[in-house]
Amino acid sequence: MTTRKTPGETREVAGVLLAAGGGRRLGGRPKALLPHRGRPLVEHAVRVLREGGCARIHVVLGARSEEVRERAALPGCVLVDNPDWEQGMGTSLRAGLDSLAGTGARAALVSLVDQPGIGPEAVARVLGAHQGEESLVSAAYDGVRGHPVLFGAAHWAGIAATATGDRGARAYLKEHERAIALVECGDVARPFDIDTEADLAHLE
Numbered sequence: 001m002t003t004r005k006t007p008g009e010t011r012e013v014a015g016v017l018l019a020a021g022g023g024r025r026l027g028g029r030p031k032a033l034l035p036h037r038g039r040p041l042v043e044h045a046v047r048v049l050r051e052g053g054c055a056r057i058h059v060v061l062g063a064r065s066e067e068v069r070e071r072a073a074l075p076g077c078v079l080v081d082n083p084d085w086e087q088g089m090g091t092s093l094r095a096g097l098d099s100l101a102g103t104g105a106r107a108a109l110v111s112l113v114d115q116p117g118i119g120p121e122a123v124a125r126v127l128g129a130h131q132g133e134e135s136l137v138s139a140a141y142d143g144v145r146g147h148p149v150l151f152g153a154a155h156w157a158g159i160a161a162t163a164t165g166d167r168g169a170r171a172y173l174k175e176h177e178r179a180i181a182l183v184e185c186g187d188v189a190r191p192f193d194i195d196t197e198a199d200l201a202h203l204e
Helices: 041-052 065-071 089-098 120-128 153-162 170-175 197-202
Strands: 013-019 056-061 078-081 107-112 136-141 144-152 181-184
Touching: 013 041, 013 089, 041 056, 041 107, 041 120, 056 065, 056 089, 065 078, 078 089, 089 107, 089 153, 107 120, 107 153, 120 136, 120 144, 120 181, 144 153, 153 170
Parallel strands: 013 056, 013 107, 056 078, 136 181
Antiparallel strands: 107 144, 136 144
16 A cells, blocks of 8 residues: 655655657657547656646656647646757756756656656655655666656756766766665556657557
């Protein structure tokens, strides 16, 4: 049974959804707009964050961002444009963290738009392990680190300084591996990515 924190306990944690990818290996179809259960995939990813306990959500957009804004229903979300999205996921992570400045958020729970096998249960488990600004929490699948990942605010500057290309926070997390609290989620989620045409079979 998953224990979820109350809204009062989680309001300082913002969900950050990285949804800027252009789907290069998918024929240039933006991942945010891939159809899943009759709606754009980005809507599903936002719903997962909400149901997992994130009261505020920032969505980082890039490829065909105007079309995403027009076609996807994302009420209550802060939409963040990343003009440098083609340079890799690291730029989206930096844009997402930068967008939290001045919001009162003291931690960011980061998820990826192209992992529909990860649902609210995994989000809730990672969120439940948040302890404060020094927190580093990651979902794990059979002991292997994956998403979502929670970064306390004390880590944001260091992550932004090292987030380049498609590496995201990988270098920072490797450097601070001993500080990461791993939360096993392999029993409630499947961490596959939608990267290739074959992966589209995972969508519904």
